[in-house]
Amino acid sequence: MKINDFRTVADLSEREVFMCGPAALMNWSEELLTELNVDESRRHRETFTF
Numbered sequence: 589m590k591i592n593d594f595r596t597v598a599d600l601s602e603r604e605v606f607m608c609g610p611a612a613l614m615n616w617s618e619e620l621l622t623e624l625n626v627d628e629s630r631r632h633r634e635t636f637t638f
Contacts, residue, residue: 594620601625608634 607617614635
């Protein structure tokens, strides 16, 4: 995934976002979604470890 992949999603701030992955990816994704004005109530995450 690249940052521009997120920027090309139409109306991203109005969508529900579901994420699953290791903690580092989830943290990066959360920071990016904050920058892109996606409200925390629209973010759903599941973190796993190996």
